[in-house]
Amino acid sequence: MESIKIEPDRGWVYSAELRSFISGNPGVIRRIGTLIEGMVDVELNHSETLEDLQATVTLLGYHSDADRTYYRVDFDDESHGHHAFFIKKINNKTKGDHEDGVKEFKNTRKMAETLSEYDDKVRVVEGVMGINIGDRSYFVSKYEEVMISGYNLDNLMDNNPVLEGRLKKLKEFLQVNGYTDVQWGNMGYDDKKDEIIVFDVTI
């Protein structure tokens, strides 16, 4: 199997936290990337483990246009504890202007700043890494364990006018601040913390 090469000049951004993790685990990104690239035509929820890294990658889903694939990676080691990340793999980033993990990482950072002056019951997912490799791209964020999204959020809004009002107000605020593709499909709700979560950030 061909292993992926990572060349920083092609676009690679990551959080300070991830930087220290990478330096303590050389090759970790390349190995996870190679594992993902090798998971072709596998069934949903298929998972593979890299024993020495105590890392498990699980296929979460395919987008209907087949251009994007979603994964979860769980790390479970004694020194770092348990960490889960959400990975979006974009297969053909030249197709859509916004479909670029590096841009998404930067946009997510920007939204965190924008939201710092909004209310504290709204947050954006925590971007961890964005990487462009030729026509492919990855965006990685911290996994949101209790996020209600998609149809479940639609249903919740139907039964919760207060939440619906908060989401509508937020949508307007983000649009006024220049964000695009602001829609319920890019928002979630953490009912344990009563927090709205925004993801898939474009501006």
Ligand SMILES: Nc1ncnc2c1ncn2[C@@H]1O[C@H](COP(=O)(O)OP(=O)(O)O)[C@@H](O)[C@H]1O
């Ligand atoms: N950090 C995350 N943790 C858990 N689930 C997530 C996270 N980010 C996104 N998702 C889920 O994955 C789905 C697709 O994510 P999104 O970034 O909107 O991809 P796309 O660009 O294909 O629209 C979302 O609807 C959401 O349910």
Ligand SMILES: [Mg+2]
């Ligand atoms: Mg989306």
